[in-house]
Amino acid sequence: MPELIDRFRAELERINVFAASTIESYTLGAAAFLKYARQHLGINPLAAKPEHLLQYLVHLKHSGMGPSRVESNHYGLKSFFAFACRAGLIETNPAEALPLIIRRRRQRTAPASPRQAFRLLTSYDQSSWRGLRDYTMACLLWALGLRTFEVTGLAVRDFEPGHGLRIGLLRIRGKNKKQRALFVVDRLFDTVTRYLAHPQSPHRPYAPMFPAEYYKALSNNRFRRIVKDQSRKAGCEPAIIPRMLRHGFATEMHRQHVPLWAIQAMMGHDAITETAIYVHVSDHQTRCALEQIGIERTA
Numbered sequence: 294m295p296e297l298i299d300r301f302r303a304e305l306e307r308i309n310v311f312a313a314s315t316i317e318s319y320t321l322g323a324a325a326f327l328k329y330a331r332q333h334l335g336i337n338p339l340a341a342k343p344e345h346l347l348q349y350l351v352h353l354k355h356s357g358m359g360p361s362r363v364e365s366n367h368y369g370l371k372s373f374f375a376f377a378c379r380a381g382l383i384e385t386n387p388a389e390a391l392p393l394i395i396r397r398r399r400q401r402t403a404p405a406s407p408r409q410a411f412r413l414l415t416s417y418d419q420s421s422w423r424g425l426r427d428y429t430m431a432c433l434l435w436a437l438g439l440r441t442f443e444v445t446g447l448a449v450r451d452f453e454p455g456h457g458l459r460i461g462l463l464r465i466r467g468k469n470k471k472q473r474a475l476f477v478v479d480r481l482f483d484t485v486t487r488y489l490a491h492p493q494s495p496h497r498p499y500a501p502m503f504p505a506e507y508y509k510a511l512s513n514n515r516f517r518r519i520v521k522d523q524s525r526k527a528g529c530e531p532a533i534i535p536r537m538l539r540h541g542f543a544t545e546m547h548r549q550h551v552p553l554w555a556i557q558a559m560m561g562h563d564a565i566t567e568t569a570i571y572v573h574v575s576d577h578q579t580r581c582a583l584e585q586i587g588i589e590r591t592a
Contacts, residue, residue, distance in 0.1 A: 298324050301376050312469045319369035326370060339383055343390035346370055350391070367391060404540035409529050410435045413520075416527035422493040427519050429488040430503055430511075433463075434520075434535050436481045438542030438560050441513050441535045443467055450498035452477070452485060459483065467561035475559060 302320045305311050311319070329349055330338035336345065349370075353363050371388040378386050405413075414435065417428035433439050443465050454461040461477040463485075477485055488494055495501065501510035511519075517535055524533035539560070546556045 297377075297382075298327070300380070301373055304376055305372070314469050315365075318365050319372055322366040322369035323373040326366075326373075339377060341374075341387055343387045346388055346391055402534075402536045402540050403531075404544040405435070405533050405537040406541065407545065409524075409533060410538060410541055412529055413524050413527050413533055416523060422491055425488050425491060426494075426503055427523065429484055430516065431520060431523075431538070432481055432484050434538035435542060437463070437475050437477075438539050438546075438556075439465065440467065440539065440561075441516055443561075444535075445501075445503060445511050445513055445516050447502040448498065449489065449495050449500050449502050451502065452489065454482070454486060461485065465561065471561060473558070473561050 298320055301323055302316060305316045305319060326341075326346075326349055327338040329352070330336050330341055330345065333352075334341075334345055334348070350363060350367060353366055358366075367388075371386070371391070374383065374386040374388045377383045414428065414431060417431070418424035419428050430444050433444050434441075446466055447463075451464045452461055453464070456462050456476070459479055459482045461482050463475050463477050465473050465475060467473060489496075489502075495504055495508065500508060503511050503516075505511045505515065520535050520538075521532050543556055543560060546559070547553070
């Protein structure tokens with residue numbers, strides 16, 4: 294049913310309220326269900342009943358899919374079958390009978406302190422290529438506040454060294470394919486150039502900057518495990534995960550009196566309220582910051 298999926302995608306694009314990543318997620322999820330219904334349930338996907346959809350979502354959960362992706366598939370199925378109703382292909386939307394998915398709220402991530410971050414960074418063995426690779430990736434998390442997938446998604450061509458003495462530019466592809474450019478200077482510049490000059494590092498422009506085996510990019514999950522395992526070896530308590538380094542970056546920038554709007558731009562946030570979630574400071578500092586950007590008014 295490729296034509297049906299194409300029609301579904303076209304409708305989502307016409308609505309013009311969904312991000313490109315959401316449209317991609319919904320259409321891929323719908324296509325995956327159509328395949329599952331035919332191959333595993335042995336039914337016409339358009340004849341699916343609520344119990345079939347529930348069975349599919351349970352299958353996704355047991356396959357190891359994370360809660361947010363299961364939730365995305367849940368809403369994708371609702372959208373797809375609503376589209377099928379409007380197209381006159383079915384009479385009722387079976388996804389409307391699905392139970393509401395309630396996710397536990399994720400606890401706010403604590404920021405890594407400078408002491409924790411430097412303890413982690415100094416623990417890497419940079420004498421080997423693998424150690425230098427892992428160290429460079431961790432440096433980008435801490436010094437630029439990048440997301441995990443932004444680091445693993447870098448290609449060699451994304452780093453441009455020729456912008457001055459020990460000054461480079463790193464082009465980042467963030468959420469919803471939004472791009473931003475960040476300066477890489479001084480010690481971080483030295484680290485990145487030293488890594489890329491290593492004989493085992495990739496040199497082709499479109500190659501992943503941080504490959505695993507067979508020149509494929511390191512996966513997000515593997516990168517998280519590498520950082521967490523290394524932090525445990527370094528004696529960090531609690532163990533550090535990449536997100537903690539990103540939160541630590543935002544907090545330290547704010548403590549250095551960098552304006553929230555500048556931190557927002559560096560971190561690739563759409564709204565300054567999103568940036569504020571990452572800034573872990575005292576209540577007094579928070580109040581001062583809010584007064585500066587005009588959110589909290591004096592009586």
